[in-house]
Amino acid sequence: MGRKEVHSGSEVMEDSCGSSSLTPWINSERNTETQSDNEEKEDPNVCYTENEANEEDVSPIEQVALTVPTTDDPSLPVLTFRMWVLGLLSCMSLSFLNQFFSYRIEPLTITAVSAQIAVLPLGRFMAATLPETKFKVPGTKWKFCLNPGPFNVKEHVLITIFAGAGASPVNAIHIVNIIKIFYKRNLDLYVALLIVLMSQVKV
Structure with a gap:
């Protein structure tokens, strides 16, 4: 009726009409290749570890990666007396000075970077000299301290934002x-x- 021929390790069945059909082992090879391709694709439901997530936040610039941390410390005080005093002073000072010097033929512009550098020793000086006594607002349960601890990076950043707002024309x-x-x-x-x-x- 029909005849069986073997071509390079695969069995091909030919009938009297000349049609052919592939054997099941070729289909199994295709299924194996499809499974391997699916395994190579990333699963969107995979949860990355903390180290892998932090690697994405690391800056490609070496100087920035060495100086800027990728983690947050929620225990650092932010809205402190030092921040408000230095922030408002830097904002008003840069606003007045830039407006005053803008009437010159060659105007002098003072950027927020200058205030950022200047307030660092002032903040550390206030942290070393201000009393640590806690004050209570009358009629409320709210308490605040003039010196909650060392001058930290969050206070410094907020003061720089204040200075940048005052430095703009x-x-x-x-x-x-x-x-x-x-x-x-x-x-x-x-x-x-x-x-x-x-x-x-x-x-």
């Missing part, structure tokens, strides 16, 4: 200058302050 200050200098008109202080503040609001 004020957009509407030129309107106030034109009204007073070019048009020779007096502008009320509260009106001028309102114009400056509203120009800084970004929607």
Whole structure:
């Protein structure tokens, strides 16, 4: 009826019509290859370990990776008396100085990096000299301390953010200058302050 031929290790059955069918072992090889391809693909449900997750946060720049930690210490105080005092002082100082020097022919700009460098010894000095006594707000259960511990990196970062907010230029200050200098008109202080503040609001 039919005849059996062997070609390179595979069995091929040919019938009288000339049609052929592959043997089951070829299908098993294909199934094996499909399984191996599926195993190579990443499973989205796999949970990475803490070390693998931290490796993704490491900066490719060596200097940054050596100085910037990838972990957080929630025990460090943030909203401290030192942070508010140095942050507000740096914000107001840079705002005044940059606006004052902007009227020069060659204006002098003081960036937040200058304040970041200057407040570090001031913060450590305040941490060494301020009392550690806890003060209680009358009528409430809230307590605060002027010196909760050493000056830390979180306080330093927030002070730098304050300084960066004060170092940026004020957009509407030129309107106030034109009204007073070019048009020779007096502008009320509260009106001028309102114009400056509203120009800084970004929607």
